[in-house]
Amino acid sequence: MPCMSRPQIRAAGAVVFRRAEGGVQLLVLRAYSNWEFPKGRLEADETDFECAQREVWEETGLTDLAYPFDEAFQETLPYAAGNKIARYYLAQTETAVITLPKSPDLGRPEHDEWRWVSFEQAEDLLPPRLAIVLDWARHTLTGN
Secondary structure, eight states, rough: OOOOOOEEEEEEEEEEEEEETEEEEEEEEEEEEEEOOOOEEETTTHHHHHHHHHHHHHHHOOOOOOOOTTTOEEOOOOOOTTTTTEEEEEEEOOOOOOOOOOOTTTTTTSEEEEEEOOHHHHHHHHHOGHHHHHHHHHOOOOOO
């Protein structure tokens, strides 16, 4: 029987949410035609939670984030030919308008656009690999 190895590439990020008049809104970011939650690769000697906090700040510039569910998380199934897994936490903000910060490496923001969306809108925008994360976030935040 072949040995199943753990994916070699690990990433972490957060489902950033805010409570608005119409209900919970989720922050999604677009790079090219791909919508995602903020996330990135772990650096050496960095925990998943530290990576998530760093990446969300680097990609969104948000400084008022709270993690009301502490280090509770949901991981994607392996993707990218089974070589990658991403772990997501829940991060709350009160900020409604975001200015995407410039990446020092790129000289421009990593993403082309951001949006606050409902769970239903997120289902339409996000790739299928994030469905498990979106379902977890919906259940955790709304009980549904």
